Amino acid sequence: MTFRRGIFTALAVTTTTGLLLTACSSHDEGDVDATQNTSLNITTPSGAKITMPTEPQNALGFYSTDFDLLLTLGIDTADTQPIRDGVDQFPDFFPVDADRDLTTYPSYPDYDLEATASAEPDFILNCLGFKDDLDERLQAIAPTYTFDSFADEDWRDSAEKVASDLDRTDQWQE
Structure with missing residues (x-):
């Protein structure tokens, strides 16, 4: 049971990290700078x-x-x-x-x-x-x-x- 919990926790952390990185990388800084300048x-x-x-x-x-x-x-x-x-x-x-x-x-x-x-x-x-x-x-x-x-x-x-x-x-x- 502990082994399954460890795998589940690792999978959840990896998925969450991947989603956060994808969300951050899709933000286009160029548009922000262009409108601000x-x-x-x-x-x-x-x-x-x-x-x-x-x-x-x-x-x-x-x-x-x-x-x-x-x-x-x-x-x-x-x-x-x-x-x-x-x-x-x-x-x-x-x-x-x-x-x-x-x-x-x-x-x-x-x-x-x-x-x-x-x-x-x-x-x-x-x-x-x-x-x-x-x-x-x-x-x-x-x-x-x-x-x-x-x-x-x-x-x-x-x-x-x-x-x-x-x-x-x-x-x-x-």
Whole structure:
């Protein structure tokens, strides 16, 4: 009788352990991580609390250097981008794919917020942090990271801070 009880107990433990291991291995950690990492919560240098996609698909650089920084950081950008009034293309050294059909609209020094909204950005990078109420107006269009790249600091320091805040330090260091 003891022999049978021992076999029965061993069989029960083995079966239970097998079921537990099977249940644990069928849990897909990838789905959990993917849903947890779809957005990034940031407090911008302007003090706004934003939730932006970790991988924007239609980002807009509100000033020319913002567009350059988005490209440098490997962020997918909208096919329509603002540019300084009187300029019809970005400088040749910007890392823009030559085959890309990029449309521009003038938005500096006069802001065309209607054209900005029409581009349907999912994220806006704005270095014109010194302009009163611009951040608030852009936040109404899409999550906006506003900073002042024209402050008295080295532009590389502010760009590095943007990269760090957007979790793009590796792309900045390339």
